Amino acid sequence: MRANVIVFPGSNCDRDAAVALQSAMSAAGNMMSAPKMVWHGDSELPESDLILVPGGFSYGDYLRSGAMAAHSPVMREVVRQAKGGTPVLGICNGFQVLTEAGLLPGVLMRNASLRFVCKDVYLRVERDDTAFAGHYKKDQVVRIPIAHKDGCYFADPSTMYLLENEDRIAFRYCEEDGTITDAANPNGSSANIAGIYNETGTVLGMMPHPERLIDPALSGTDGAKMFSSLVEKLH
Amino acid sequence: MKARITITLKPGVLDPQGKAIEGALHALGFGGVEGVRQGKFIEVEVAENDPTRAREEIERMCKQLLANTIIENYAYELEAA
Numbered sequence: 001m002r003a004n005v006i007v008f009p010g011s012n013c014d015r016d017a018a019v020a021l022q023s024a025m026s027a028a029g030n031m032m033s034a035p036k037m038v039w040h041g042d043s044e045l046p047e048s049d050l051i052l053v054p055g056g057f058s059y060g061d062y063l064r065s066g067a068m069a070a071h072s073p074v075m076r077e078v079v080r081q082a083k084g085g086t087p088v089l090g091i092c093n094g095f096q097v098l099t100e101a102g103l104l105p106g107v108l109m110r111n112a113s114l115r116f117v118c119k120d121v122y123l124r125v126e127r128d129d130t131a132f133a134g135h136y137k138k139d140q141v142v143r144i145p146i147a148h149k150d151g152c153y154f155a156d157p158s159t160m161y162l163l164e165n166e167d168r169i170a171f172r173y174c175e176e177d178g179t180i181t182d183a184a185n186p187n188g189s190s191a192n193i194a195g196i197y198n199e200t201g202t203v204l205g206m207m208p209h210p211e212r213l214i215d216p217a218l219s220g221t222d223g224a225k226m227f228s229s230l231v232e233k234l235h
Numbered sequence: 236m237k238a239r240i241t242i243t244l245k246p247g248v249l250d251p252q253g254k255a256i257e258g259a260l261h262a263l264g265f266g267g268v269e270g271v272r273q274g275k276f277i278e279v280e281v282a283e284n285d286p287t288r289a290r291e292e293i294e295r296m297c298k299q300l301l302a303n304t305i306i307e308n309y310a311y312e313l314e315a316a
Contacts (some may be wrong), residue, residue, distance in 0.1 A: 071300060100303070107305045114251050118245065153246065154306060172300055 001025065001235050003035040003050040006078060006094075008069045013055035013091065013211060020211035021052070024227035031233055038074060045077035049234045050087050053078070053094030055147075065108060065150040066096030070191060076100050087131050087234060089226075092148055095195070095205030103161070103199055104205045106155030108148075112188025116149040118168045120220070121186055123171040123194050123208060124178050130201045131233035133170065135225035141178045142222040144208040146186060146194075151190035151207040153196075163196055170195035170204055236281055237288045240301060240311040243274040248306045258300055277301060280316050 003021055007014045018035040034051070038045055045051075059068035066234045069075065072174050075097070082088045082103050090098040098104045111117060125136040136142065155163065163169055171194040175184045186208070195206025210223030244250050250272050257271035279296065283289040293311055302309040 063300070067300065067303070107303055107304065109249070110251055110252050112249065114255055152249070156305065188251075 001049045004038045004048045005035050005052045007037050008040040008058035010058045010060055011054050011056035016055045016211045017052045020214045020227045024231045028231050040072040040074050043073040045074055048086050051078055053090040053097050055092030058093055066100040069097045070100035081205050085202055086235045090205040092207055095207055097203045103203050105159045108150050109152040109154050110150055111152050117186050118147040120145045122174050122176050124174040132204045132226055134233055135229035143220055144210055144223055145212045146169040146208045148207055153193040168195055168197045170197050237314050237316045238279045238293045238311045240277040242302045242307050242309050245308055
């Protein structure tokens with residue numbers, strides 16, 4: 001698998017994402033080349049089977065989270081490859097970058113609480129028919145950490161209608177038993193949205209950090225299945 | 236020319252920061268305060284001296300980067316630098 005991890009000034013989950021993917025490759029006995037780290041200023045991006053846009057605080061969140069990064073040279077290539085069908089996973093700040101770059105609709109606004117929220121949350125898996133979620137089951141509840149201040153998903157009513165009707169919601173914040181409640185919504189997101197897909201299900205943006213929960217030593221492995229699924233489906 | 240650009244949240248878009256400011260103003264005794272909304276103010280100097288072309292340039296800046304038009308409106312005034 002040719003995986004490229006985009007690194008912006010201020011990215012801080014780039015290495016974690018690469019390690020998560022690499023360990024999924026090793027576990028699958030897949031000794032393909034390690035994920036490549038690609039600097040934001042590069043105007044060339046090697047052809048990819050998977051592009052990871054990691055979490056962090058690209059450009060210090062200046063202007064709006066993800067706004068500056070969305071216009072960095074490498075993003076033109078990311079957009080081009082994404083439009084050609086290359087799978088792209090944007091995590092946290094990566095999700096913000098993908099919305100600002102126009103690859104995903106809507107916007108991530110300041111959390112309704114105005115607080116930075118860093119904790120494990122429960123997510124209900126809304127789809128299991130994509131390369132990202134193939135190792136989960138629809139309606140399964142998984143535990144994944146969040147760590148953000150700008151994670152309140154907002155879109156206009158017509159976009160929300162499309163997301164619901166085209167089955168493009170990937171994960172929703174929920175209670176441990178899978179019920180969708182306001183109390184389980186950590187940031188005020190519309191319809192408890194934690195992650196969404198593009199029209200073709202090949203671009204996923206999500207606020208939670210699956211790469212942070214891939215090792216039993218870190219109290220859980222629910223995040224690992226996203227990477228094992230990608231390795232299986234995209235190799 | 237110099238542009239003074241004001242970026243505001245569209246009506247109806249949740250503004251928790253504006254709400255928090257409103258609450259703080261109430262706590263300071265400004266009881267009649269309501270409808271507080273927070274926005275951004277950006278000054279830009281452009282080399283272009285023709286107002287029509289400068290406006291076009293500022294419009295493109297606002298749409299491409301300075302404002303996220305899903306949630307924000309922008310307005311600006313131009314003056315000779």
